[in-house]
Amino acid sequence: DWGTQFGMLLAYLEEQKAEEGERELSRELANLETFYRAAKQRFDESDTFADRARALVVKLQSGDDYCLNLWAEFNQVSLSHCQAIYDRLGVSLTPSDVRGESAYNDDLAQVVADLDSKGLLSESQGAQCVFMDAFKNKEGEPLPVIVRKADGGYLYATSDLAALRYRAGTLQADRMLYFVDQRQALHFQQMFTLAKLAGFVPEQTELAHMGFGTMNGPDGRPFKTRDGGTVKLIDLLDEAEERAYALVKEKNPQLDEDALRTIARSVGIGAVKYADLSKNRSSDYIFNFEQMLSFEGNTAPYLLYAYTRVASVFRKAELDMASVSGDFLLNEAAEQALAARLVQFAEVLQSVADKGQPHLLSAYLYDVAGLFSSFYEHCPILSSEDEGIRNSRLKLAALTARTLKHGMELLGLSPLERM
Structure with a gap:
């Protein structure tokens, strides 16, 4: 929130005030990105403007009241946009957590x-x-x-x-x-x-x-709009939600509008987050809506659906996950493989914390979801005639659900009980 870019904005503001007056300018400031783009163009094209912008940066850094007051106006507009994005993403940052460059x-x-x-x-x-x-x-x-x-x-x-x-x-x-x-x-x-x-x-x-790579378009180059501009995160989230809404409505036409929107929000925003976090952060990757919204492969929709599948077992049995008791009886290979992976959860989380590599957690959750699918296919849960085995498999399913839910929440996803 400091530096040359604010010098450009201040210099451009001076020009526009002289030409347009305060009332028209306040409306233009509502779209700070457009305002900044125009200021950047003037900075690149005019040496006189660039010199004025740099001089205003020095005045700003020196505590000039005029510059500081204008800077505060720009800063408030920018921070309000950031907070709206944080709220939509479920990020718990608040203005009190922000200590920008200007604070120093x-x-x-x-x-x-x-x-x-x-x-x-x-x-x-x-x-x-x-x-x-x-x-x-x-x-x-x-x-x-x-x-x-x-x-x-x-x-x-x-x-x-x-x-x-x-x-x-x-x-x-x-x-x-x-x-x-x-x-x-x-x-x-x-x-x-x-x-x-x-x-x-x-x-x-x-x-x-903790260096990270770039998000690229289909051509392998840094992601841009058709006219070469910067892609806004808010636009990506809007499109992801709308695509998810269409997808969910096609699969579940019987759901009411509120349910469709709730699921679309979880799936759409979760898909954008997960597409980024599931990649090795140091690698570049291609942004692809079709891939990230797929219910197959290592995607948010796949994991979200895997969790609802486990939840449906307890809904069908009319049981609370926390109420299942008894010992684990792991006789089948599918049971043993799932249990062995589940107990590695803490180890994986420690590795993520040590290395700053969230994709290790997403890979783990994808493994767990796949192993549960195999377990579900080969080991009857509710239809098992042996009560001890039935309770053991319910406990394993409950542990799977708890692990998937906790892991997804750590990645910023919002698990659903139904999809």
């Missing part, structure tokens, strides 16, 4: 001063830089970490260092994970090394960049 603005001068006091700063072409022996270019020359530009402005590196110090000092974090595009790997290697070199972060604190 007052710390930036001190960061530079502290680097200087430790003898780490060098001047290069008017800019304040840090050179570390561990980072060199192809010619063997040290790569700079620029913390203050010649015009007095600060950079992402300065803010990142301030954030690292805040998280280590104020929040007392002993582990920090940065989930950012893997193309930023060098930047974070430099930040982590410098933060510890400067004493901003204790040596024993774990700092890790």
